Amino acid sequence: METDRAPLARQTSGLTGRPVLALAASCHPGPSAAVTVLVTVLAVAAGHSAGGCAWLAAAVLTGQLSVGWCNDAFDARRDAAAGRPKPVATGAVSPQTVWAAAHTALALCVPLSLMCGSLAGTVHLAGVGAAWAYNLRLKATMWSWLPYAAGFASLPAFVTLSSGAHSWPPWWVVVAGALLGVGAHLADTVPDISSDLAVGVRGLPHRLGTSGTRRVLPVPLVAATVALALGPPGPLPAAGAVALTAAVATALAGAALGRTHTKAPFAAAVAVATVDVALLLAQGSRIT
Template sequence: MCVPLGTPTSVLLGLALACHPGPTLAVTALVTALAAGSGRGPAGCLLVLAAVLTGQLSVGWSNDAVDARRDRALGRTGKPAVSGRVPVPALWAAAVVALVACVPLSLANGAAAGGFHLLGVAAAWAYNLGLKATVLSWVPYAIGFGQFPAFVSLGLPGQPWPAWWSVAAGALLGIGAHLANVLPDIDGDLKTGVHGLPQRLGPRRTLALTPVFLVAAVAVLWWPAAPLAAALALAPRLVRRPAAPFQSAVAVAALAVALLLVRGTG
């Protein structure tokens, strides 16, 4: 069924698509599962879910709002703001509402825990608002993923600090995710003046460096699994398919996430 552009249904569908639903749901599910594995009860897990979801929604919507002009210039008609499904002001309004809701939901997990989560959300907004075009583009991802173990752990009774390896693994996983996420768009980014770290490195070096951070994350979480992660990262050399290197990076990232869920926050 074709939904006419400009209708309330079209705008709602556009907002759903513009929030980057895949990463938003994946990160929300990961942190909620981490909270459950670390000992948070059903109510606590629901609070974690709500805080992370609103934070991720605000980041996704603000990202598409900021990038609307660039996406239009590159002819990315799959983007809701470019196709006309949702106007840019609506994206900004939704992003601000989600951000405002994220603050009390985060702090409801405790002042220290909520503070770390809001630090991660602020870093993501800084990335959207300009840091993505600098050599420090990787920093918000390191902060954003590295703070999640602290957010979960400090929300437990007694507010225990997370183990160093969980924070380090989260930061390494975040940097790897940044490189893998930007990789397909490097050429278009360069055309529109975005010169973050992956764009400066170029596709080849970014592709080679991505598995390094992901394998390092696996090694920090559980070093005996590092050989398996390295094998997954090197497997594309035996397969002549363009998508193989990216798929191998996803496989290593999935292994790191699985180990993080198994080990918890320490």
């Protein structure tokens, strides 16, 4: 067992004796920052005031931090058994400390969300709750995709419901958000499918297998592009047509190249997701 953990200890040796840095590394900083920035930029595009954007950003950030810390604290034993170099799994920070941080962030997320409006805050907290449900239970079931769909769909609703109009976003924005969430789940899980299976996790991507997930991955992302391009009323704008053509062509190319290059479908999915996010931000003023 010591031999198995030695490479992990080396990979996180820089965090040993630095619990604050280890705790920061346990919050999934990349995804937490990306989601926070995306929602903030969408709020700016939707016409929120500077103060409104700040409240939204604070609520989303604390929610994302709580989800990231909950994930690493709950999965500490699984991550150690799977050989993942995460700070909690290698002992750089204790699970108790990470649990405390998760609950503290969640406690802050509640009032920050409700400060944006009671309905808006409730919708956002429902999305955060779905993410916690994923960590604690649904991750290992065939319904693993559902919390991602609910969480991502709640974000544009949080933005519009907290605006001056207090309106729900158009259906096509909610659908696109949910589809982007499913795509994010598939993409996020691909690198860990084999090690997850070894410790008994059997979510949807694990049932599809690595190659199956890579092939399916572009589907929800292209569907999101279709919703964003064709959902708004009126004729299809030039930007929407270009985005739709690029997404379909990229997905098909990734699927074709995937027969000889195993990483091609994943690379194509990332490219399509980038197109989707750009198209969503371009529609910012039309979602309220």
